[in-house]
Amino acid sequence: MKAHKKIDFAELSVVWEFYEKNGLNASVANFIVNIIRSKVLVVGSGQGVFCSELIKAGFEVTGLEREQEMAVAALERRGMESVVIDFFDFLSPIRYETIVLSTGLIDDLTALDDQYLDSLLVHCKRLLASDGKLVIAFFNHTPWIDYAESLGLYDKPSRNQLLWDYRDDLSLGIKSLKKSSSSALKMEYYEGVLREHAKMIVNIGHMYNEKTGRNPRSFIGKYTGFYPYDLQDRSKSNLRCRIRANGFCLEKDLLFNAGDTGVFVCGC
Numbered sequence: 001m002k003a004h005k006k007i008d009f010a011e012l013s014v015v016w017e018f019y020e021k022n023g024l025n026a027s028v029a030n031f032i033v034n035i036i037r038s039k040v041l042v043v044g045s046g047q048g049v050f051c052s053e054l055i056k057a058g059f060e061v062t063g064l065e066r067e068q069e070m071a072v073a074a075l076e077r078r079g080m081e082s083v084v085i086d087f088f089d090f091l092s093p094i095r096y097e098t099i100v101l102s103t104g105l106i107d108d109l110t111a112l113d114d115q116y117l118d119s120l121l122v123h124c125k126r127l128l129a130s131d132g133k134l135v136i137a138f139f140n141h142t143p144w145i146d147y148a149e150s151l152g153l154y155d156k157p158s159r160n161q162l163l164w165d166y167r168d169d170l171s172l173g174i175k176s177l178k179k180s181s182s183s184a185l186k187m188e189y190y191e192g193v194l195r196e197h198a199k200m201i202v203n204i205g206h207m208y209n210e211k212t213g214r215n216p217r218s219f220i221g222k223y224t225g226f227y228p229y230d231l232q233d234r235s236k237s238n239l240r241c242r243i244r245a246n247g248f249c250l251e252k253d254l255l256f257n258a259g260d261t262g263v264f265v266c267g268c
């Protein structure tokens with residue numbers, strides 16, 4: 001059973017660009033533009049990668065972001081203004097044609113929490129036009145995550161420190177990681193992904209050091225594990241069930257980014 005820890009987006013904000021290729025990226029936006037209408041509310045707009053794709057495509061977009069650090073970075077990096085607020089506190093006289101719940105709003109635990117899901121979905125209904133669309137994004141459980149978990153990289157981010165310690169010889173670092181992981185699955189297929197992950201951890205360390213002047217080791221140990229957010233099948237089923245129970249119909253059930261990002265498109 002993996003330990004579950006909420007992601008600290010404010011802390012991760014400094015190195016967020018390394019995480020942006022997953023989740024709601026340009027490829028998801030390219031698909032979504034064909035099925036949505038303005039006005040669009042993006043909840044959990046982060047540093048604006050998804051919102052800015054929609055804006056480029058001509059949509060009228062409001063990005064909501066709870067963490068000040070993420071919103072400041074969205075402005076600095078992409079010139080994108082966000083409304084800094086928790087979604088549950090956001091009220092508006094406007095009814096949106098589209099609401100997008102970003103990866104980060106629903107995780108494997110909250111997807112099993114009917115009370116949380118119901119309050120989230122009821123709040124979306126309140127803010128949506130009567131024929132609006134609700135787009136729900138989430139991280140999806142993949143075989144790569146199983147592999148990463150078996151190496152301890154997922155639920156014990158401190159294992160990533162070992163990759164930083166071996167930054168001058170990553171092959172040796174990976175070897176040592178595998179040696180000290182008793183239950184590592186044999187998944188040759190993911191060797192390349194593991195190498196990319198190791199390089200990413202090292203790059204994160206360098207960027208953190210450049211931006212803060214601090215030694216990145218403890219930051220890596222605390223924050224750079226995999227997303228503890230991926231939805232397992234049973235949590236996805238529960239989410240589908242609550243979507244229907246709250247009067248939405250699930251129109252599309254999609255996967256992006258090699259299966260790592262799930263998207264449910266719901267009508268009212």
Ligand SMILES: C[S@@+](CC[C@H](N)C(=O)[O-])C[C@H]1O[C@@H](n2cnc3c(N)ncnc32)[C@H](O)[C@@H]1O
Nearest residue numbers: 009024044046047048049050066086087103104
């Ligand atoms: C994975 S990030 C999304 C990144 C985004 N796709 C982008 O374009 O950069 C999820 C974001 O949702 C925000 N968030 C989580 N819960 C929220 C809430 N209740 N209200 C507003 N923002 C929230 C987090 O602070 C985080 O920045």
